[in-house]
Amino acid sequence: MKKKIVGLFICMLMIALSLQIPATALFDDIHEITDEVGDTRFDYVDVVWASFYENPDEPEYLYAALKISNLQDKIGCVYAIHWYLDNVHYDVGFHNGIIIPHFEFKKWSSSYYERRTPIDIWNDSLNSGSFDLQNSIIIWKVYKSCIGSPQPGDVLIHSSVFTAQRISRLGYIPFGKLFSSFSDGTDSSESIDYIIQY
Numbered sequence: 001m002k003k004k005i006v007g008l009f010i011c012m013l014m015i016a017l018s019l020q021i022p023a024t025a026l027f028d029d030i031h032e033i034t035d036e037v038g039d040t041r042f043d044y045v046d047v048v049w050a051s052f053y054e055n056p057d058e059p060e061y062l063y064a065a066l067k068i069s070n071l072q073d074k075i076g077c078v079y080a081i082h083w084y085l086d087n088v089h090y091d092v093g094f095h096n097g098i099i100i101p102h103f104e105f106k107k108w109s110s111s112y113y114e115r116r117t118p119i120d121i122w123n124d125s126l127n128s129g130s131f132d133l134q135n136s137i138i139i140w141k142v143y144k145s146c147i148g149s150p151q152p153g154d155v156l157i158h159s160s161v162f163t164a165q166r167i168s169r170l171g172y173i174p175f176g177k178l179f180s181s182f183s184d185g186t187d188s189s190e191s192i193d194y195i196i197q198y
Contacts, residue, residue, distance in 0.1 A: 031067075032159050032192045033081070041181035043070040045163040048136075050081050050186075052156060052194040059198030062147060064092050064140045066161060071136035075105075076165055079138055082188070083159040085148045089113035092140040092147075094129060106131075110146050121146050150196040158188040 031049035040046045046069035053063040064081045075097035082091040093109040108129045111118035126143040144150055164183035 030192070032156075032194050033161055033186050034190075035161065035184065035186045037069050040163075040184040042074075042165050044068065044072040044074055045077060045079070045165050045182075045184050046070070047161045047163055047184045047186060050159070050161045052083075052159075054197050056198055060144055062142050062144055062150070062196075064142065066138045068136045068138070068163070071131070071133055071138070073131070073133060074165065077163070078166065079161075079163045081140075081159065081161050083156040083194075085150055085154060085156055088148055090147045091118065092142055094131065094138055094140075108140070110140070110142050112148065152196055152198060154196045156194040156196070157191075159191040159194065160188040161186045 031051040033047075033050040035047040035049065037046060037048055048067040048069055050064065050066045053065065055061065055063070066079055066081055068079070073096065077096045078093065080091050080093035082089065084090070090112050091110070093111070095107045095109065097105050108122055108124075108127065109118075109120045110122045110127060111120045113119070123143065123146060127146060128141045130137075130139040130141075132138070150156070162183065162185045166182065
């Protein structure tokens with residue numbers, strides 16, 4: 001048992017170092033978003049927590065981390081973290097195999113919203129992501145200019161998470177009460193604000 005715990009600790013430390021996130025970020029007990037475990041049908045979309053982080057060595061980036069109960073590489077899953085900055089809605093997302101109306105496998109995104117419509121501004125040359133199955137963590141590394149250029153002291157508010165097992169990019173299949181257990185989400189009113197540090 002001790003070997004497994006030590007192995008897990010070393011693995012998480014390696015991930016933190018490879019993404020240049022302070023190691024304490026993955027072990028921090030204070031997360032901006034938390035959720036009850038076991039409140040959805042599929043543990044691979046069951047949210048545990050989500051957090052924002054920054055690295056003083058790369059002040060131009062914001063990190064967003066999402067811990068899932070049992071992350072798996074499943075077709076038809078979507079994972080997203082939403083927040084507001086200066087009354088503008090932003091999100092980061094990962095879509096794996098959204099089949100209708102067209103195929104999108106392992107697509108990272110970073111969006112702002114105009115009248116509830118997401119405008120994806122993900123830039124592969126600036127942004128990156130990590131889909132860590134071993135530790136059940138998804139991490140987005142997003143260039144701040146892609147998400148409103150927040151300055152030190154700016155506050156990310158009303159953050160929330162949405163995850164789902166679905167097949168439609170439009171989000172209609174599956175949805176509604178019949179399929180509500182296929183997704184997980186958090187209430188933005190229960191989140192903690194994040195203050196930009198750098």
